[in-house]
Amino acid sequence: MITKVRPHLSPNERLLFERSSPGKVAYQLPKLDVPAVDPGRVLGSENVRADIEGFPEVSEVETIRHFTRLSLWNYAIDHGMYPLGSCSMKYNPRVNELVARIDGLAWAHPYQPERLAQGSMEVMARLEAALAEITGMDAVTLQPAAGAHGELTGILLIRALLEKRGNPRKKILIPDSAHGTNPATAVLAGYTVEPVRSTSAGMLDVAALEGIVDPDVAALMITNPNTLGVFEENIVCVAEILHAKGALVYMDGANMNALMGIARPGDFGVDALHLNLHKTFSTPHGGGGPGAGPVAVKKALEPFLPVPRLRRAGKKWAWDYQRKHSIGRVRAFYGNFGVFVRALAYILAHGGPGLRNVTLDAVLNANYIRKKLEAYFDLPYPAPNMHEVVFSDERQAEKGVRTGDLAKRLIDYGFHPYTVSFPLIVPGALMIEPTETESKHELDQFIDAMIAIAGEVERDPETVRAAPHGTRTSRADEVTAARKPVLRWKSA
Amino acid sequence: MSIYPKNFRYTREHEWVRVDGNTVTIGITDHAQQELGDIVFVDLPKTGTRVEQGGTLGSVESVKAVSDVYAPVSGEVIEINQALATAPEKLNADPHGEAWLVKMRLSATKELERLLSAADYQAYIGAEK
Amino acid sequence: MRYLPKSDFERCEMLEACGVASAEDLFSHLPEAVRLKRPLDLPPGVSEYEIVQYFRDRAAENANGYASFLGAGVYSHFRPVLVDTVVARGEFLTSYTPYQAEISQGTLTAIFEFQTMICQLTGMDVANASMYEGSTAMAEAALMAVRVTRKGRVLVARSVHPEYREVLGVYAKPQRILVEEFGYLADAGALDAEDLESKMDDQTAAVIVQSPNFFGIVDRVKEAAEIAHRHGALVILVFTEAVSLGILEPSADADIVAGELQSFAISPSYGGPYAGIIATRDKYVRQMPGRLVGQTTDTRGNRAFCLTLATREQHIRREKATSNICTNQALIALMATVFMTVYGRRGLRELAGQNLAKAHYLASRLKPRFCGKFFNEFVTSTGDKAAEAINKALLKKKIIGGLPLGRFYPELADSVLLCATEMSERADMDAVAEAFQ
Structure with missing residues (x-):
């Protein structure tokens, strides 16, 4: 039975361009306190545009209604559980939004004098220190804008270190269970990719690894716990194999929610890793960003970190641009500062012991789901799981129902789907990460929904295959969208 | 009756080749289009491109997958199927006929010997399943 | 703790269901060697009131009222006030990337409107759903030009933002793309077309210019484009001050536009988060990095939007992707969308x-x-x-x-x-x- 939702009103709304009417405005500027200038005269008439053809012309009321109506077409964490695997879709505390908007922080210009930016610099220094402690690493750069950007930064740091040792090497090893950003990053950093297979236990194949680590290998990019939610129990040994051959270990920290206060990458052989502040540290995903992807490194990589670096000068913070081994900067300015404020607010709210409790609850929630659902869905890797659990659609596929169908049917039950068809080593994967911020009640409703859907597959597979039924938009024709792309509105 | 023409040669990467004197016509097999599903885009080389046997000739895309097309033989691309640029769906409808991908001028006839016959290819995809 | 929605009683029930005595037991498979054997060296958690106070104190250490x-x-x-009103809505703030089109039409529709407005402003055919910010947008545009032209050299004007040029160098180096600079005129502060001409060759993939440039000058894009195109290079036009697009004629000569939208109601926030964009001509869309939203219909025949042309992206093409970008700046792009709507x-x-x-x-x-x-x-x-x-x-x-x-x-x-x-x-x-x- 669907307990969580009932149909509710869902307003129709046209596009802004279809709502526009000449002369409507939603703005008013103050009167100029200086003489107006003739644009043609000061810019040259050939440089002045006549019009912005097609640009919106709507009133203030229509603007707020337009975006409010659109918002009602979205599912969100504020509506309920959002169990996307490896995405850590947890509650986004609202106090974080408030503090990020305090004038002195929100209006700080990146080039304002350092002595008038000490508050911002202190926030960054404190966040760097906290992230170093949580990961067990020696130094942190906050500059990267997102996880993939952090990966690029980390691999460039490794490249710089190896270059200084005489040879940047050629290859990055990446497990077959890895996220797509990992191989894309390796190539962007000038390396080729060599896949490493997983064992039937869902862990890195140490014997296979030993056979392929040669002097051309620059690093292994590993996710731990991996995308199956399984902790790589041989990680210390794995790191030793790499280090013995002069290669390094990079960790994708997407799944750090499973480790806080329990284990630290810096203590198990990792040389560099990135964190996703928009996953582990609760900053909002915002429909796809902004994120932040700080990179934490061991001492050997510290000289290569992007410029500028925070430096203590007496009682003040200063920016240090004079670092001859630095890889340079990976973006303008210092990073997504507004995201740092939110992440630090989250760390302050939990504190050290609290962050450990976050991990305990996150892992408990995932194990609870596993226990309750393993009678209904195939579990291809029975190793103990941490913050997420990966089932497969093997049983349901016999009835012609695939993971994507099950996911769409979850929508009718009032939930956002789990991650579909990933990791690639599990055919028909259902990758479920509840995070710590789901109540037992919400988890039970989710579990009931999954069990109900498993039952529907037996009795009435067609209902599942055609889902969702209750949404204002049914399945979109992605084939036509790709064959004949319409990527902007045009007047009829 | 088999849908795989007996006068074609095939590769394990699911391309077919039809030989016509010194010219070969190349496409992807019915099995390949079925595996990919609805094809939305076909990326082909420029005419004049020289490719080695096994080199990348182009790629075929569905909504959520990309498959590289490898050259079954070495040679120079002399013609590409322009119709696929605006109608990639033809690859789903008629992969062995109207939706050929490229024509190449063959540089080493011997290479054809390494390719599979229709019967061998069918046995191969049967085993793959 | 206020962000953890379970009572100890419920935890006990769940542990029992899992067949373990305590949450610690769920970690018993972790090797001893990797376990942290002490508490994290971070102070205990604090109240909402204390958090607000802490950040007010930090804000007071910055410039205030200047x-x-x-x-x-x-x-x-x-x-404009509507900007924060809209982005504060949980439906936008707390949703993920809109992969599930049926329950993400709000975000998808707004991005489609965003892409349209960026095209209208820049005069380009197609714009992506955002990049991290301006400097990385410019660097990715350069990599895109290299893919399109299959040439390995990029010329960038010294009148382009210095930090953007630094980022370009970092992105270009591992790809072995040669980056060289050309100068500006000492009197006009605009790019030096003669210097550009002298450095141009047929292996140049792109000429990068900024307008208004770092000195605020409306730069000589047309002159640079004439030289670039004559040698088979693309023109990448960069902007950092998006408000200028309201009055400046969009370039008819640019092949790729890469820019920063911070001016569109995005607070300076000590350097980020901002939103970058890449816009280009239709013919280059498959070499463009970043997410794209397209229009289609659903099974009932109604207009619907979905992410499209995703085969360019890392989650499908992996090591052959156009970029490794995944998370972008969706909420910030939404701020810009509301800003553009308000001003219109x-x-x-x-x-x-x-x-x-x-x-x-x-x-x-x-x-x-x-x-x-x-x-x-x-x-x-x-x-x-x-x-x-x-x-x-x-x-x-x-x-x-x-x-x-x-x-x-x-x-x-x-x-x-x-x-x-x-x-x-x-x-x-x-x-x-x-x-x-």
């Missing part, structure tokens, strides 16, 4: 006009160093005085002066870059002018 004449890639524009067809023009008027008033009281036409920023010499001394005097009047340029351009060590926007008040501009006397 008038600022800093620009240089980050601009102080008024933020007339307002953006009027806003740009006010910026123009303010900057030209300030310039009329000072002597711009360059004779090129400028939008809302210009360079001026500090004469006999040191830039630092002028700025120090201004700080006493609660004014943050212009950016001293010596750090980026040694030859301009006696100059500052001043920016005036609609928020600059005449009295403050007069005070700045006086400080230079």
Whole structure:
């Protein structure tokens, strides 16, 4: 039975361009306190545009209604559980939004004098220190804008270190269970990719690894716990194999929610890793960003970190641009500062012991789901799981129902789907990460929904295959969208 | 009756080749289009491109997958199927006929010997399943 | 703890269901060697009240109540109230990337509107759903041009933002792309077309120019484009001051536009988060990085939007993807979308006009160093005085002066870059002018 939702009103709304009417405005500027200038005269008439053809012309009321109506077409964490695997879709505390908007922080210009930016610099220094402690690493750069950007930064740091040792090497090893950003990053950093297979236990194949680590290998990019939610129990040994051959270990920290206060990458052989502040540290995903992807490194990589670096000068913070081994900067300015404020607010709210409790609850929630659902869905890797659990659609596929169908049917039950068809080593994967911020009640409703859907597959597979039924938009024709792309509105 | 023409040669990467004197016509097999599903885009080389046997000739895309097309033989691309640029769906409808991908001028006839016959290819995809 | 929605009683019930005695048991498979055997060295958690207080104290250590004449890639524009009203809605704030189209039509529709408006502003055919920010957008545009042309060299104007050029170098190096710079005219502050011509060759993939450039000058894009196209290179046009698009004619000559939208109601926030964009011609869309939303229909025949052309992206093409970008700046792009809606067809023009008027008033009281036409920023010499001394005097009047340029351009060590926007008040501009006397 669907307990969580009932149909509710869902307003129709046209596009802004279809709502526009000449002369409507939603703005008013103050009167100029200086003489107006003739644009043609000061810019040259050939440089002045006549019009912005097609640009919106709507009133203030229509603007707020337009975006409010659109918002009602979205599912969100504020509506309920959002169990996307490896995405850590947890509650986004609202106090974080408030503090990020305090004038002195929100209006700080990146080039304002350092002595008038000490508050911002202190926030960054404190966040760097906290992230170093949580990961067990020696130094942190906050500059990267997102996880993939952090990966690029980390691999460039490794490249710089190896270059200084005489040879940047050629290859990055990446497990077959890895996220797509990992191989894309390796190539962007000038390396080729060599896949490493997983064992039937869902862990890195140490014997296979030993056979392929040669002097051309620059690093292994590993996710731990991996995308199956399984902790790589041989990680210390794995790191030793790499280090013995002069290669390094990079960790994708997407799944750090499973480790806080329990284990630290810096203590198990990792040389560099990135964190996703928009996953582990609760900053909002915002429909796809902004994120932040700080990179934490061991001492050997510290000289290569992007410029500028925070430096203590007496009682003040200063920016240090004079670092001859630095890889340079990976973006303008210092990073997504507004995201740092939110992440630090989250760390302050939990504190050290609290962050450990976050991990305990996150892992408990995932194990609870596993226990309750393993009678209904195939579990291809029975190793103990941490913050997420990966089932497969093997049983349901016999009835012609695939993971994507099950996911769409979850929508009718009032939930956002789990991650579909990933990791690639599990055919028909259902990758479920509840995070710590789901109540037992919400988890039970989710579990009931999954069990109900498993039952529907037996009795009435067609209902599942055609889902969702209750949404204002049914399945979109992605084939036509790709064959004949319409990527902007045009007047009829 | 088999849908795989007996006068074609095939590769394990699911391309077919039809030989016509010194010219070969190349496409992807019915099995390949079925595996990919609805094809939305076909990326082909420029005419004049020289490719080695096994080199990348182009790629075929569905909504959520990309498959590289490898050259079954070495040679120079002399013609590409322009119709696929605006109608990639033809690859789903008629992969062995109207939706050929490229024509190449063959540089080493011997290479054809390494390719599979229709019967061998069918046995191969049967085993793959 | 207030963010953890379970009672201890419920935890016990769940542990029992899992067949373990305590949550610690769920970690028993972790090898001893990897376990942290002490508590994290971080203070205990604090209340909401204390968090607010902590950040208020930090904010108080920053500049407060100063008038600022800093620009240089980050601009102080008024933020219409509707912007935060919209992005504070949980439906936008707390949703993920819109992969599940049926329950993400809000985000998808807004992105489609965003892509459309960026095309209308830039004169391009297609725009992506955002990049991290301007500098990485420019670097990714350069990589895109290399893929399109299959050439390995990029020429960038020295009048492009210095930090953007640094980022370009970092992205280009591992790809073995050669990056070289060409100069600007000492009198006009615009790009030096002769220098560009002399450095041009047939292996050049792209010529990168910024307009208005780092000095605020409306740059000679047409001249650069003529040279670039003659040699088979693409033209990448960069902008950092998006408000200028309200009044400047979009370039008919650019092949790729890469820019920064911070001016569109995105708070300066000490450097981020901002939103970058890449826009281009239809024919290059498959080489463009970043997410794209397209229009289609659902099974009931109704208009629907979905992410499309995803085979360019890392989650499908992995090591052959156009970029490794995944998370972008969706919420920030939504801020820009609301901003563009509020100002609209007339307002953006009027806003740009006010910026123009303010900057030209300030310039009329000072002597711009360059004779090129400028939008809302210009360079001026500090004469006999040191830039630092002028700025120090201004700080006493609660004014943050212009950016001293010596750090980026040694030859301009006696100059500052001043920016005036609609928020600059005449009295403050007069005070700045006086400080230079």
